[in-house]
Amino acid sequence: MSVMSRILKFYLNGNLVHVAAGEADTLLDVLRDGLGLTSPKCGCNHGDCGACTVILNGYSAKSCTILALTAEGKNVWTVDGLANGDKLHPVQRAFHEYGAPQCGYCTPGMVMAAVAFLNHYPSPTESEVKEALSGNLCRCGGYKKYVQAVMAAARGEFGPLPEGSVENV
Amino acid sequence: MDLCRKEVSKMFNSVGKRVPRYDGIGHVTGRTQYVSDVRMPDMLTCKTLRCPYHKARIKSIDVSEARKSSGVYAVITKDNVPHNLFAMVPDHHVLAEEITRYKGQNIAAVAAVSREAALDALAKIKIEYEELKPVIDPEEAIADGAPQVRPEGNNHLFDGTSLVRKIRRGNVEEGFKEADFIVEGRYTTPSQEHAPMETCCSVAYLDASGKLVIHSKAQGLYFAQGDLANVFQLPLNKLKFVGGTIGGGFGGMNSIHTDHIAGLLALATGKPVRFALTREEETLFSTIRSPWIFKIKDGIRKDGVITARHVEVLHDCGAYTELGLYAVEKNANLIAGANLIKNLAVDSRMVYTNKMPSGSMRGFGVNVGQYAEQVQLDRLARAVGISPMEIRFINAFHVGDKNHTGNELASVSTIETLQKVAAMSGQKLPEKYLAMSSDK
Numbered sequence: 366m367s368v369m370s371r372i373l374k375f376y377l378n379g380n381l382v383h384v385a386a387g388e389a390d391t392l393l394d395v396l397r398d399g400l401g402l403t404s405p406k407c408g409c410n411h412g413d414c415g416a417c418t419v420i421l422n423g424y425s426a427k428s429c430t431i432l433a434l435t436a437e438g439k440n441v442w443t444v445d446g447l448a449n450g451d452k453l454h455p456v457q458r459a460f461h462e463y464g465a466p467q468c469g470y471c472t473p474g475m476v477m478a479a480v481a482f483l484n485h486y487p488s489p490t491e492s493e494v495k496e497a498l499s500g501n502l503c504r505c506g507g508y509k510k511y512v513q514a515v516m517a518a519a520r521g522e523f524g525p526l527p528e529g530s531v532e533n534v
Numbered sequence: 535m536d537l538c539r540k541e542v543s544k545m546f547n548s549v550g551k552r553v554p555r556y557d558g559i560g561h562v563t564g565r566t567q568y569v570s571d572v573r574m575p576d577m578l579t580c581k582t583l584r585c586p587y588h589k590a591r592i593k594s595i596d597v598s599e600a601r602k603s604s605g606v607y608a609v610i611t612k613d614n615v616p617h618n619l620f621a622m623v624p625d626h627h628v629l630a631e632e633i634t635r636y637k638g639q640n641i642a643a644v645a646a647v648s649r650e651a652a653l654d655a656l657a658k659i660k661i662e663y664e665e666l667k668p669v670i671d672p673e674e675a676i677a678d679g680a681p682q683v684r685p686e687g688n689n690h691l692f693d694g695t696s697l698v699r700k701i702r703r704g705n706v707e708e709g710f711k712e713a714d715f716i717v718e719g720r721y722t723t724p725s726q727e728h729a730p731m732e733t734c735c736s737v738a739y740l741d742a743s744g745k746l747v748i749h750s751k752a753q754g755l756y757f758a759q760g761d762l763a764n765v766f767q768l769p770l771n772k773l774k775f776v777g778g779t780i781g782g783g784f785g786g787m788n789s790i791h792t793d794h795i796a797g798l799l800a801l802a803t804g805k806p807v808r809f810a811l812t813r814e815e816e817t818l819f820s821t822i823r824s825p826w827i828f829k830i831k832d833g834i835r836k837d838g839v840i841t842a843r844h845v846e847v848l849h850d851c852g853a854y855t856e857l858g859l860y861a862v863e864k865n866a867n868l869i870a871g872a873n874l875i876k877n878l879a880v881d882s883r884m885v886y887t888n889k890m891p892s893g894s895m896r897g898f899g900v901n902v903g904q905y906a907e908q909v910q911l912d913r914l915a916r917a918v919g920i921s922p923m924e925i926r927f928i929n930a931f932h933v934g935d936k937n938h939t940g941n942e943l944a945s946v947s948t949i950e951t952l953q954k955v956a957a958m959s960g961q962k963l964p965e966k967y968l969a970m971s972s973d974k
Contacts, residue, residue, distance in 0.1 A: 398573075404564025468730075
């Protein structure tokens with residue numbers, strides 16, 4: 366954490382949080398080290414791998430490339446905020462049922478990229494899904510199952526997608 | 535028999551069925567804890583000073599200003615390592631001695647309250663290098679007069695005496711005389727990084743009883759524990775390794791990249807220390823699948839039978855042995871492929887160069903050799919005018935054959951695999967190959 370820091374306020378998974386953030390801290394730094402929320406992962410810290418993907422004001426965003434202080438007042442969702450009690454989001458269920466995660470390190474980011482995408486494009490083609498997930502790398506090579514799982518979630522195989530944006534999940 | 539079949543069928547209850555992963559829910563909810571997610575109160579961050587040259591002499595190093603730097607709890611160099619050698623073949627320095635051997639080799643390590651404080655301290659280390667001429671290319675490294683990577687020379691001596699690891703079967707010169715064609719090929723493979731999504735990371739601390747605990751990404755926890763007990767000069771009951779779910783290894787985590795330095799700094803400071811590689815460090819300086827050069831000379835008869843094979847292997851091991859020797863052994867045993875070759879000679883060499891050391895990676899030593907061997911087989915088939923399938927059937931191992939190192943083969947499926955491949959790829963095989971079986 367940088368020496369010059371301010372108190373940053375934003376909505377995390379629907380709740381207002383206050384956290385100290387330095388000028389050079391990324392949103393990923395603040396989530397993981399400031400708030401102890403380790404579901405967004407650090408894979409490259411350069412915006413290349415997508416392991417740190419969160420949903421920022423309704424769109425998927427790579428939190429390692431976003432300066433934390435620019436999130437002031439915004440809505441940030443991580444995978445922690447998706448499930449409703451024990452009831453998983455259809456995308457989470459689809460990923461699990463299709464056995465998409467292997468080591469699982471890319472999974473939280475992959476979930477958030479898929480959820481943000483389906484919120485905007487609920488009836489995608491397979492090539493659109495591939496494009497939507499193209500910013501998320503999986504070194505184990507689980508791409509095929511991730512794409513199949515998103516298509517299954519879009520078809521409603523795991524229940525209806527929650528209405529509207531992720532803020533209403 | 536029926537009872538046996540029943541028992542066996544029970545064992546295959548899950549084959550062909552979708553079985554949920556035991557850790558799958560943790561993965562999709564983000565609750566799985568990886569080593570890089572481990573957080574301890576009052577945890578320090580480690581950064582290391584790495585050599586910017588392929589090879590250099592450290593003329594002087596002064597860490598006194600770095601030790602006084604704000605937020606710094608410890609700065610260590612080779613002088614602070616109880617036993618400065620580690621790895622499966624323990625010839626790798628934890629922190630560099632006078633001569634550095636590869637770009638990115640760790641020289642000093644800092645533990646500080648933050649990343650920024652650690653980087654500030656690194657910048658205050660006064661170090662004077664003399665850049666030395668390195669050797670990068672493995673074929674240049676075995677030439678006379680090449681710059682020396684190690685004081686004992688660039689060639690690994692097998693059993694302390696031999697330049698080559700040899701396999702001999704029959705008489706290759708006689709075999710070549712029997713041949714109608716001689717086919718020679720040279721094959722090379724480059725280096726390859728594992729690139730796991732989670733970079734290498736360790737968290738080390740002393741527990742209430744004074745035991746050193748290391749949360750490690752190691753793929754072989756007990757290898758690492760035994761190895762590092764020696765580095766720390768601690769009895770095994772004072773050193774605990776904690777494993778768990780890791781964000782990918784692919785063989786790269788069989789080598790130690792962060793556990794040793796995190797452990798040393800935890801011992802030096804008495805505080806929890808986290809050492810995580812950046813993506814750049816992981817890519818540029820961790821162990822890799824190292825390069826290989828294969829020269830294969832085959833003799834083949836018009837009927838497709840390979841009469842003799844001579845393979846010369848050169849493994850570029852990088853600056854330290856790490857798992858290179860193990861790779862060479864595996865490669866030598868399997869380079870002649872699934873073919874019964876009566877006259878065979880394999881000469882494997884391992885050479886040191888000023889590069890990062892040779893680690894393990896998915897079938898290391900084996901699949902690189904199979905790439906060379908399989909391409910060579912296709913070329914043999916072309917030379918004789920038969921199909922790539924035919925040459926593999928003609929020379930295939932059968933049950934009861936002795937492999938190239940003299941072991942009798944009890945379970946062989948080359949022919950059955952080829953038949954299946956042909957069926958799946960829509961190739962029509964002649965009746966005589968369809969009728970073949972690995973049982974003689």
